[in-house]
Amino acid sequence: MGRYDLALIGFGGVNRALAELISRRGDRLARELGFTLRVVAITDLRAGSLVDTDGIDLAPLLAAEPGELNFAGLAGGSADPRNEWVIREVPADIVVEATFTNPADGEPALSHVRWALESGKHVCTTNKGPVALAGRALKQLAAEHGVSFEFEGSVLSGTPILRTAQRLFGGLEITGVQGILNGTSNYVLGRLEEGLDLPAAIAEAQDLGYAEADPTADIEGHDVQLKVMILANEVLGADLRRGDVFCEGISAITPQEVQDAASKGLRWKLVGSATRHEDGSVDARVAPLALPAHHPLAGISGPVNAVAFHTDLLGTVTVSGPGAGRIETAYALLSDLIAIHQRHADDDTTPTRPVLQETHRV
Ligand SMILES: NC(=O)C1=CN([C@@H]2O[C@H](COP(=O)(O)OP(=O)(O)OC[C@H]3O[C@@H](n4cnc5c(N)ncnc54)[C@H](O)[C@@H]3O)[C@@H](O)[C@H]2O)C=CC1
Numbered sequence: 001m002g003r004y005d006l007a008l009i010g011f012g013g014v015n016r017a018l019a020e021l022i023s024r025r026g027d028r029l030a031r032e033l034g035f036t037l038r039v040v041a042i043t044d045l046r047a048g049s050l051v052d053t054d055g056i057d058l059a060p061l062l063a064a065e066p067g068e069l070n071f072a073g074l075a076g077g078s079a080d081p082r083n084e085w086v087i088r089e090v091p092a093d094i095v096v097e098a099t100f101t102n103p104a105d106g107e108p109a110l111s112h113v114r115w116a117l118e119s120g121k122h123v124c125t126t127n128k129g130p131v132a133l134a135g136r137a138l139k140q141l142a143a144e145h146g147v148s149f150e151f152e153g154s155v156l157s158g159t160p161i162l163r164t165a166q167r168l169f170g171g172l173e174i175t176g177v178q179g180i181l182n183g184t185s186n187y188v189l190g191r192l193e194e195g196l197d198l199p200a201a202i203a204e205a206q207d208l209g210y211a212e213a214d215p216t217a218d219i220e221g222h223d224v225q226l227k228v229m230i231l232a233n234e235v236l237g238a239d240l241r242r243g244d245v246f247c248e249g250i251s252a253i254t255p256q257e258v259q260d261a262a263s264k265g266l267r268w269k270l271v272g273s274a275t276r277h278e279d280g281s282v283d284a285r286v287a288p289l290a291l292p293a294h295h296p297l298a299g300i301s302g303p304v305n306a307v308a309f310h311t312d313l314l315g316t317v318t319v320s321g322p323g324a325g326r327i328e329t330a331y332a333l334l335s336d337l338i339a340i341h342q343r344h345a346d347d348d349t350t351p352t353r354p355v356l357q358e359t360h361r362v
């Protein structure tokens with residue numbers, strides 16, 4: 001039975017939920033999927049870093065409150081995240097990147113992904129930055145090193161929107177996409193309809209683990225902008241940059257406007273869309289829209305998201321599911337790990353792993 005050793009970069013809501021899945025469902029996953037998962041390294045800005053090439057005992061880490069985690073006092077631990085050393089030197093098979101998304105330049109996650117691929121390690125990530133801002137280059141780097149770069153969770157969390165489009169729409173021409181692509185803002189708009197004010201609604205989304213570290217990205221549309229870029233580049237064959245995508249968020253919409261619209265059968269939604277024209281060019285934008293009740297996206301509520309694919313043979317195909325959530329997004333990472341296993345299980349030349357030199361042990 002195959003085994004994959006994982007290095008978790010970032011140990012917040014999502015990677016912690018993945019660790020819980022591994023810790024509590026590992027045996028069942030092994031029986032069902034034919035491989036086992038072992039965490040050999042964890043780094044985090046707040047907790048530091050922890051390495052055990054025999055496999056970290058996750059239970060005590062998961063029993064601790066997230067804010068109380070401190071790896072410094074543990075065997076193989078350090079107060080320093082040591083990201084580059086962990087990513088490049090620790091003999092893991094797969095690096096799982098789940099640090100903050102930085103919409104401006106995708107760093108430091110972009111470097112984390114690059115270091116891992118350069119080291120011949122597979123990468124799966126839920127971080128939108130590297131995928132939106134450097135996806136083409138990173139996929140090329142992965143191919144050069146014979147490894148996989150998977151990012152299903154970068155759009156619609158655990159809802160398999162990218163693989164659906166890439167694997168199940170063969171023979172179709174997809175001419176455009178339109179979606180509700182952010183769980184936080186959709187949850188917030190629903191709470192405004194119910195009479196809550198914006199700060200309170202945002203705080204609820206943060207408590208539920210939906211929001212970005214800086215929820216401005218959710219509210220002002222920057223998160224959706226990155227996701228529209230990913231959809232356009234991955235599904236419509238575009239090569240969009242942030243400057244190509246108009247972006248307006250929902251902060252200017254008052255609770256009263258939201259409630260007035262609802263009383264008229266309209267629902268305010270933050271919508272990301274991309275359209276491919278006859279000449280192959282692609283336009284994309286992010287903007288709030290007051291949708292009529294019959295619109296396929298009007299009934300999408302809470303942290304649920306949806307993407308309507310406009311196709312030549314089927315008309316509009318809409319896929320909906322969770323767009324945010326710790327465990328839902330951890331599942332996206334698990335689906336990436338499964339994809340890596342399916343693609344590489346028969347590899348007869350598994351890259352040889354450097355043995356962690358004693359000098360590197362802490
Ligand atoms: N929470 C969700 O529903 C979803 C989140 N994502 C993305 O997944 C990523 C992780 O999300 P969450 O776990 O919810 O965020 P989080 O804020 O709960 O956790 C991120 C963790 O990364 C750590 N970190 C930040 N910079 C770091 C660095 N340079 N080195 C090491 N650790 C670092 C932080 O200390 C924190 O513990 C983000 O990029 C987010 O946009 C994607 C889809 C859904």
Ligand SMILES: N[C@@H](CC=O)C(=O)O
Nearest residue numbers: 182183184210211212
């Ligand atoms: N903050 C994001 C997390 C998933 O991408 C959202 O709310 O959708």
